Amino acid sequence: MAxxxxxxxxxxxxxxxxxxxxxxxxxxRYGRDVVWRPVLLGxxxxxxxxxxxxxxxxxxxxxxxDVPRSARLYGVxxxxxxxxxxxxxxxxxxxxxxxxxxxxxxxxxxxAVWQGHYGANGPTGTPEQVxxxxxxxxxxxxxxxxxxxxPAVKDRLRREVDAAIARGVFGTPFVFVDxxxxxxxxxxxxxxxxxxRGGW
Amino acid sequence: MAxxxxxxxxxxxxxxxxxxxxxxxxxxRYGRDVVWRPVLLGxxxxxxxxxxxxxxxxxxxxxxxDVPRSARLYGVxxxxxxxxxxxxxxxxxxxxxxxxxxxxxxxxxxxAVWQGHYGANGPTGTPEQVxxxxxxxxxxxxxxxxxxxxPAVKDRLRREVDAAIARGVFGTPFVFVDxxxxxxxxxxxxxxxxxxRGGW
Numbered sequence: 001m002a003x004x005x006x007x008x009x010x011x012x013x014x015x016x017x018x019x020x021x022x023x024x025x026x027x028x029r030y031g032r033d034v035v036w037r038p039v040l041l042g043x044x045x046x047x048x049x050x051x052x053x054x055x056x057x058x059x060x061x062x063x064x065x066d067v068p069r070s071a072r073l074y075g076v077x078x079x080x081x082x083x084x085x086x087x088x089x090x091x092x093x094x095x096x097x098x099x100x101x102x103x104x105x106x107x108x109x110x111x112a113v114w115q116g117h118y119g120a121n122g123p124t125g126t127p128e129q130v131x132x133x134x135x136x137x138x139x140x141x142x143x144x145x146x147x148x149x150x151p152a153v154k155d156r157l158r159r160e161v162d163a164a165i166a167r168g169v170f171g172t173p174f175v176f177v178d179x180x181x182x183x184x185x186x187x188x189x190x191x192x193x194x195x196x197r198g199g200w
Numbered sequence: 201m202a203x204x205x206x207x208x209x210x211x212x213x214x215x216x217x218x219x220x221x222x223x224x225x226x227x228x229r230y231g232r233d234v235v236w237r238p239v240l241l242g243x244x245x246x247x248x249x250x251x252x253x254x255x256x257x258x259x260x261x262x263x264x265x266d267v268p269r270s271a272r273l274y275g276v277x278x279x280x281x282x283x284x285x286x287x288x289x290x291x292x293x294x295x296x297x298x299x300x301x302x303x304x305x306x307x308x309x310x311x312a313v314w315q316g317h318y319g320a321n322g323p324t325g326t327p328e329q330v331x332x333x334x335x336x337x338x339x340x341x342x343x344x345x346x347x348x349x350x351p352a353v354k355d356r357l358r359r360e361v362d363a364a365i366a367r368g369v370f371g372t373p374f375v376f377v378d379x380x381x382x383x384x385x386x387x388x389x390x391x392x393x394x395x396x397r398g399g400w
Binding site for chain 1: 209215221223226256280285314370377382385386389400
C-alpha cells in the first residue's frame with residue numbers, strides 16, 4: 001500500500017465534517033489509508049498572525065501553489081504570483097461605462113484587462129493598462145479618458161459595490177443563479193449542477 | 201432565454217480570473233447569459249467588519265446556506281448552524297491517546313464525536329460528550345478520564361498542532377498527498393484527480 005493520505009481536521013469545522021466522508025471514499029478508491037489528524041483552528045490562525053512575519057504566510061505560500069495548480073487543471077494560462085496587487089478601481093469604472101453602452105463590449109474589455117494582467121506579464125492595473133485594454137477592443141483612448149474623469153462614472157461603480165454588499169456579496173468570485181448565492185471558484189461545479197437539476 | 205447569471209468579480213482576484221473561464225462555459229451549456237459585475241474587494245471586506253454588527257455577517261449568512269446545501273449534494277446529514285461552537289480540545293486529546301494504541305479505533309471515535317455533534321442534535325464538544333463517544337466505540341470511561349488528566353496526553357496534541365503549523369497547515373480540512381497540500385472541502389475533487397493521474 002502506498003503512503004497514507006494525511007487528513008487534518010478540527011472537530012469545530014463543518015467543512016472538515018463534510019470532507020471526512022468524501023476523503024475516505026477517495027482513499028479507498030486509490031488504495032490509500034487516510035490518517036485523521038485533529039488540530040485546533042485557534043493556534044493555526046494565531047500562528048499565521050505572528051508579529052514580524054508577513055500576514056498569513058502559510059496561507060500565502062499555499063495560494064502560490066494552489067492558484068497555478070488549479071489553472072493547469074482547468075487549462076487556463078496564468079502568471080502568478082504577481083509582483084504587486086493591481087489597483088482595480090479604474091478598470092471597474094471603465095467596465096460599467098462600457099456596459100451601459102454595450103454589454104458584450106464591456107465583457108470583451110474585462111477579458112482584455114485580465115489578459116494583460118494574469119494572462120501575460122503586463123503592467124498591473126494602471127490607468128494606462130486600462131486605456132490599452134480599451135483600445136484592444138476598439139474603444140478610443142480619448143473617449144475612455146474623458147469618461148474616467150466624469151464623476152457620474154465614479155458614482156456608477158460606487159452604487160454597484162453598495163448593491164453587491166446589500167445583496168450579500170462579501171468576496172469574489174460570487175455567483176447568483178436566480179438569487180441562489182455561490183461563493184468561490186470552487187463552487188462553479190455546484191453552479192453547474194444547480195442549473196442542470198434546477199436546484200436540490 | 202432564462203434570467204442571466206450574475207458573476208461578481210474583482211480584477212484583483214486570481215480565483216475570479218480562473219472562474220471567469222468556467223462560468224462562461226456553464227452559462228452556454230444551460231442557455232444563460234452571464235453578466236459580469238466588477239466589484240472592489242476592499243469595500244466588501246470593510247462592510248463585513250462594520251462596528252456594531254456581528255463579525256462578517258454576510259459571510260456567516262452565506263455559510264448557513266452553503267453548508268447544508270453542500271451536505272445535501274454529498275448526501276451527508278448535518279445539523280447546522282449549531283447553537284454554539286464546540287470546545288474541541290478534549291476530543292482532539294482523546295483522539296491521539298487512542299491513535300497511539302489503535303488507529304482504527306481512534307478514527308471510529310472521531311466519527312462518533314462528529315455524529316454526536318453534526319450528525320445529531322447532541323451536546324456540543326463537552327468532556328461528557330467525549331466520554332460518551334468513547335463508550336460508543338468500547339473505550340471504558342474511567343480509562344479515558346484518566347488519560348485526559350495526564351499531562352503527556354496534553355503535550356501530545358500540542359506537538360501535533362505545532363507540527364501541522366510547521367508543515368504549512370493554516371485551516372481545515374487540509375490534506376497532504378505525498379506532501380502535495382490541498383486546503384478545503386472543495387479541494388477533495390482535486391485530491392481525487394491528483395491520485396488518479398499521479399499529479400499534473
